[in-house]
Structure formats: C-alpha cells, structure tokens
Amino acid sequence: MLFGEFDRAIAEARRAVELDPLSLIINADLAEGYFYQRRYDEAIEQFRRTLEIVAQVNQDAVVPNEFSVLHSIELNLNPRGEGDLEPGCLAKLDLVLASFHFPLRLKDDQTGRYLAALRNPVVHILGHPRGRIYNYRAGLSADWSRVFAEASSLDKAVEIDCFPDRQDLNVELLKLARAAGTRVSLGTDAHHPWQLAFIEFGLAAAWQAKLPPERVVNFMTMAEIRRWISGLRRQP
Ligand SMILES: [Zn+2]
Numbered sequence: 001m002l003f004g005e006f007d008r009a010i011a012e013a014r015r016a017v018e019l020d021p022l023s024l025i026i027n028a029d030l031a032e033g034y035f036y037q038r039r040y041d042e043a044i045e046q047f048r049r050t051l052e053i054v055a056q057v058n059q060d061a062v063v064p065n066e067f068s069v070l071h072s073i074e075l076n077l078n079p080r081g082e083g084d085l086e087p088g089c090l091a092k093l094d095l096v097l098a099s100f101h102f103p104l105r106l107k108d109d110q111t112g113r114y115l116a117a118l119r120n121p122v123v124h125i126l127g128h129p130r131g132r133i134y135n136y137r138a139g140l141s142a143d144w145s146r147v148f149a150e151a152s153s154l155d156k157a158v159e160i161d162c163f164p165d166r167q168d169l170n171v172e173l174l175k176l177a178r179a180a181g182t183r184v185s186l187g188t189d190a191h192h193p194w195q196l197a198f199i200e201f202g203l204a205a206a207w208q209a210k211l212p213p214e215r216v217v218n219f220m221t222m223a224e225i226r227r228w229i230s231g232l233r234r235q236p
Contacts, residue, residue, distance in 0.1 A: 006037040022053055024069065025193070068222055070094040074127055076101055081116025083123070090122045095229055097159065097187070099127030104137055111142040118150050124232055125185045125217070126151065128161035128168045135165070144173055148180035155232060157183035157217050162202030163195070174209030185217035 013030035020026055031046035054069050061067045075083040075090065075098040083090070083098055090096050098117060117123055129147075132139025151158055158177055161168045166189065169177065177184055186202040188195055206216060213219045220228065 006033055009033050010037065022057065024050060024053060024057070027053055070225075072097065074099055075122070077117050077120075077123075079103065079113050081113055081118075081120050081123075083120065087122050091233075095124055095225070096122055097125040097127045097185070098123040099159075100131055100140070104131035104140060106140060109142060110140040111146055113140075114142050114147040115150050118147070118154055118156050121233075121235065123156065124229060125157040125159055127159045127187065128166055128189065129158055130168045130173075132168050133165050134167075139168065144176050145180060148177045148182040151177075151182045152180050154235070155183070155228070157185045160184060160186045160202040160205055161189045162186055162198040162200075162205075163189040164198060164201055167201060167205065169205075171205050171208045174205055174211060178209055178211050178215075181215065183215050183217055184211055 010030065010033040013026060013033050016023070016026045017030055027046065027050040031043050031050055034040070034043035034046055051071060054071055058068050071093045072095040073085075073090070073093055075085060075096055077083055077098050077100050079100070079102075083096075098120070100113065100117070114126070114129070117126055130139030131137065148158065158169060160174065169184075174184065184206065186199060186206065188198040188202070190196045190198065217225070217228075
C-alpha cells in the first residue's frame with residue numbers, strides 16, 4: 001500500500017485483483033486502501049469479499065481439513081488493554097492477536113497494561129509485546145514474569161514477532177515465558193510474501209530459549225487450535 005498516494009494504490013490493487021482474484025493478501029490490501037481513503041462502504045464490501053474467499057479456499061482444499069486458512073486479525077489495543085473493534089465482530093474470527101501500537105516510548109513500568117490486555121476476553125495472543133524496534137524504539141518495560149504468569153493462568157499466548165529488527169519477544173524474555181509455562185506464538189509480521197522466511201529467526205529464538213514444542217502455537221494441529229480458542233471463549 002502506497003501511503004499518501006491512495007488513488008494510485010487503489011488502482012494498482014484493483015488491477016492486481018483482476019490478475020490474481022483469489023489472492024487473500026491483495027484483496028485485503030484493496031479493502032485497506034478503501035478504508036484509508038474513508039470509502040467505508042466499499043471497504044466493508046471488499047473485506048466481506050475477502051472473508052468469502054477464505055471460506056472458498058478452505059472449501060476447495062484438495063484434502064479437506066488438511067489445509068485451512070484461519071480468519072484472524074491483529075487488533076489494536078489502547079493503553080487500558082481495550083481493542084478498537086466491537087467484540088461482536090471479533091467473535092466471528094477464529095483467532096485474535098492483539099497488540100499495543102501507541103504509546104510505546106514510556107519509560108515507567110507498564111505491567112498494568114499487559115495484565116489488562118491479557119484479561120480482555122477478546123484477546124487470544126499478545127502481539128509483539130515490548131513494541132521494540134532495533135535502532136528506533138527501545139520498547140516498554142514490565143514485570144515480565146508477572147505478565148507471563150498471568151498469560152499462563154488465563155491460557156493465553158504471547159508472540160515472538162520474528163521480524164529481524166523486532167525479535168520481540170527476545171531469547172531472554174522467552175526463557176522467562178518458558179519458566180512460567182506460557183504458550184508462545186510465532187508470527188513474521190510479514191508485509192511481503194518474501195518476509196515469511198523471517199519465521200526462522202523466531203524458530204531460532206524459540207530453540208535457544210528451549211521452549212517445549214507443545215507450548216508453541218504454530219506446532220498445534222488445527223483441531224488443537226480450535227479447541228484452545230473455544231476453551232478461551234468459554235472462560236467466564
Ligand atoms: Zn503490530
């Protein structure tokens with residue numbers, strides 16, 4: 001998406017949809033373009049169409065249930081740990097990863113906001129927990145053992161954002177997560193298909209921290225993931 005040049009970006013995305021009508025990334029990108037241009041009706045329609053394609057892809061899988069695309073989202077959280085989307089629309093998704101994007105340059109302890117985020121019933125995975133980016137932002141501080149203990153007791157997961165300049169969580173914090181028995185989910189934060197290869201940085205960190213494979217969300221079967229999420233949704 002070309003920020004600031006939305007007319008051009010939308011025209012390019014529409015052309016890309018013509019060339020590759022079943023691409024989930026291109027279809028979602030076009031919807032995002034409409035959203036940023038405040039063409040909300042078209043954005044809703046395009047997001048709806050993208051979700052229909054997910055259903056179609058899952059239905060057309062060569063071996064049924066062998067390959068499935070999950071409906072998911074990265075939900076933006078405010079410092080009180082609240083998401084900026086209605087819980088009703090999130091309930092239709094298979095999985096909700098939620099992250100803080102602002103403010104991320106505070107120096108004082110932020111344990112409270114992490115505990116609030118984990119206690120938010122719509123949140124399943126806490127994304128790029130520290131908000132750290134190499135040479136750009138140091139990331140937030142917290143009593144991480146307490147955060148991971150809370151995640152474990154609620155059976156929620158914390159993320160390794162595998163993007164090289166993020167590495168968030170890092171090996172040191174992953175060792176604390178391992179000690180607390182917390183589930184960990186690996187995500188690439190990819191904005192282009194070639195960046196999916198960054199998963200290897202996260203795998204290396206998980207290996208160095210000696211995370212047990214059964215606590216890694218990416219190693220769960222689809223049935224296990226669905227059971228885990230429906231268990232979380234049944235929590236009072
Ligand atoms: Zn994010």
